[in-house]
Amino acid sequence: MAEERKAPEARNFIEAFIDEDLAPGGAYEGMRVHTRFPPEPNGYLHIGHCKALCIDFGTAEKYGGLCNLRMDDTNPAKEDVEYVEAIQEDIHWLGFDWGDRFYYASDYFEQMYRCAEDLIRKGLAYVCQLTPDEMRQMRGEVGIPAQCPYRDRPAEESLDLFRRMRAGEFPDGSMTLRAKIDPSSGNFNMRDPVLYRIHHAHHHRQGDAWCIYPMYDFAHPIEDALEGITHSLCSLEFEAHRPLYNWVVEHCDLPSKPRQIEFARLGIDHTVLSKRKLRRLVEEGRVSGWDDPRMPTLCGLRRRGYTPKAIRSFCERIGVAKSDSTVEYAFLEHCLREDLNETAQRRMAVLRPVKLVLTNYPAGQSERFPVENHPNRPEDGTREVSFSRELYVEADDFLPEAAPKFKRLYPGGPECRLKGAYVIRCVGYTADESGRVTEIQAEYDPDSRGGDPADGRKIKGATIHWVDAATARTAEVRLYDNLFSDPDPDSGDKDFLQCLNPASLEVLTDCKVEAALAEAQPADRFQFLRLGYFCADSRDSAPDRLVFNRAVSLKDSYKPKL
Ligand code: ATP
Ligand code: MG
Numbered sequence: 001m002a003e004e005r006k007a008p009e010a011r012n013f014i015e016a017f018i019d020e021d022l023a024p025g026g027a028y029e030g031m032r033v034h035t036r037f038p039p040e041p042n043g044y045l046h047i048g049h050c051k052a053l054c055i056d057f058g059t060a061e062k063y064g065g066l067c068n069l070r071m072d073d074t075n076p077a078k079e080d081v082e083y084v085e086a087i088q089e090d091i092h093w094l095g096f097d098w099g100d101r102f103y104y105a106s107d108y109f110e111q112m113y114r115c116a117e118d119l120i121r122k123g124l125a126y127v128c129q130l131t132p133d134e135m136r137q138m139r140g141e142v143g144i145p146a147q148c149p150y151r152d153r154p155a156e157e158s159l160d161l162f163r164r165m166r167a168g169e170f171p172d173g174s175m176t177l178r179a180k181i182d183p184s185s186g187n188f189n190m191r192d193p194v195l196y197r198i199h200h201a202h203h204h205r206q207g208d209a210w211c212i213y214p215m216y217d218f219a220h221p222i223e224d225a226l227e228g229i230t231h232s233l234c235s236l237e238f239e240a241h242r243p244l245y246n247w248v249v250e251h252c253d254l255p256s257k258p259r260q261i262e263f264a265r266l267g268i269d270h271t272v273l274s275k276r277k278l279r280r281l282v283e284e285g286r287v288s289g290w291d292d293p294r295m296p297t298l299c300g301l302r303r304r305g306y307t308p309k310a311i312r313s314f315c316e317r318i319g320v321a322k323s324d325s326t327v328e329y330a331f332l333e334h335c336l337r338e339d340l341n342e343t344a345q346r347r348m349a350v351l352r353p354v355k356l357v358l359t360n361y362p363a364g365q366s367e368r369f370p371v372e373n374h375p376n377r378p379e380d381g382t383r384e385v386s387f388s389r390e391l392y393v394e395a396d397d398f399l400p401e402a403a404p405k406f407k408r409l410y411p412g413g414p415e416c417r418l419k420g421a422y423v424i425r426c427v428g429y430t431a432d433e434s435g436r437v438t439e440i441q442a443e444y445d446p447d448s449r450g451g452d453p454a455d456g457r458k459i460k461g462a463t464i465h466w467v468d469a470a471t472a473r474t475a476e477v478r479l480y481d482n483l484f485s486d487p488d489p490d491s492g493d494k495d496f497l498q499c500l501n502p503a504s505l506e507v508l509t510d511c512k513v514e515a516a517l518a519e520a521q522p523a524d525r526f527q528f529l530r531l532g533y534f535c536a537d538s539r540d541s542a543p544d545r546l547v548f549n550r551a552v553s554l555k556d557s558y559k560p561k562l
């Protein structure tokens with residue numbers, strides 16, 4: 001029975017633990033693996049959460065188990081329905097589903113409260129009247145135990161005070177409920193940790209029903225146990241809290257005994273992965289919103305052009321480790337490029353256009369070329385692109401005179417191919433008084449239709465992309481670079497706002513794109529030949545005002561480490 005539920009592929013350390021638990025004689029022999037993803041609804045999900053999502057949902061999936069979605073809303077401040085909805089949308093977009101198992105931690109407040117009363121009655125918790133400052137001063141040091149004058153107060157007295165705490169008789173900060181564990185523990189989380197504090201605050205779901213709120217370390221194991229979670233997978237900062245998690249599971253009367261396993265948090269260079277910092281970027285207007293395409297949030301990545309497949313592939317390949325490490329942003333981009341190279345249809349667009357006039361092409365004539373949508377996917381079919389005497393090409397595909405290694409357009413230069421159309425040779429150009437090139441002139445070879453000359457001669461110049469001026473659509477194109485120029489803006493006490501890259505966004509407003517792109521939808525991703533992968537901006541693009549985001553350039557700066 002348990003055998004069948006083993007993950008088929010190579011095991012990471014979490015799976016190795018789970019295998020042990022499911023094996024004959026293991027703690028969960030014969031049980032179905034049940035995990036949960038517990039976001040705090042105080043911000044949008046970011047790429048770090050994707051790692052946790054892939055581990056929580058992915059592990060359950062591998063074992064044919066279940067994964068719950070639980071809003072960790074035990075803290076009354078800062079919560080917002082906007083976030084709750086966005087979190088659900090983002091998780092579905094990534095391709096994970098919690099079925100009908102969507103929960104709010106705050107729905108368990110009553111059960112938590114009962115657990116607390118129980119602990120008091122068992123002599124395992126007491127009401128403490130130290131102020132937060134006093135508590136800090138009396139917490140002791142390594143080798144010096146913590147002290148608390150209220151530790152031995154009779155259970156009935158604690159019970160009475162705790163009930164009055166709940167009834168709202170005492171102000172914030174005047175009392176706490178503490179677990180009675182071990183004042184001399186080397187693990188400070190076990191030195192009579194606080195389980196409840198008084199906080200007269202409105203809760204977004206509970207309203208004013210409560211003025212005492214449970215601490216995370218007390219609430220979380222209870223939530224897990226009430227939902228029948230077998231494996232509570234969380235990031236490494238909770239490792240030192242595990243003994244307390246186990247203590248709660250052991251001493252409270254709960255329907256099941258979940259096991260906590262920690263994995264390393266994901267860090268990525270050139271960005272920050274903390275909701276608090278991301279929120280500051282939004283609130284201070286450093287970015288246009290949570291979904292600014294430069295943000296490492298899921299909605300930002302989606303708007304930028306990322307696919308669920310690329311993000312999940314990234315999370316799978318960075319692996320599940322036990323020690324924190326930073327992954328290169330370039331690797332995330334590498335995963336996107338890999339996906340889009342396979343799936344994105346090809347189109348032509350010119351970002352910095354200059355007019356190219358074919359002096360020997362009859363004025364008023366035009367023709368259409370069939371062009372394949374994807375070089376390796378015949379099933380994607382072909383489309384027609386129009387061609388006429390006047391075209392647009394990239395300004396940097398031209399130089400007024402020859403330069404070393406430059407094999408594109410310059411007067412008297414080599415023959416070049418216009419992608420899929422004709423062979424041309426540059427014969428001249430026009431510039432304005434400032435020297436800016438306003439027009440390039442070239443002659444085309446009528447016997448090279450489709451791009452290859454009839455006589456089979458070798459073409460020495462490059463193949464360049466182009467757009468027919470007669471049918472081109474004007475578009476805005478947004479090019480993005482790292483949001484932070486500092487590779488490690490998230491570290492220590494660095495002021496991350498000082499690390500922002502002033503050149504993270506470049507907006508080009510007079511780009512020329514082929515007519516077929518007028519129909520582009522945000523979910524469509526394209527490779528613009530020679531330029532990168534792009535998608536229509538989901539907020540700003542409209543049929544009469546095309547706006548494209550560059551998801552990623554073509555050049556791969558990721559170097560796999562051997
Ligand atoms: P933040 O510091 O961004 O506010 P958080 O840990 O407070 O993050 P939660 O909403 O509590 O955010 O996170 C939900 C789950 O996602 C938790 O289990 C947490 O461990 C996990 N998680 C958050 N950030 C990362 C990360 N960078 N890498 C891996 N897992 C993460
Ligand atoms: Mg948190």
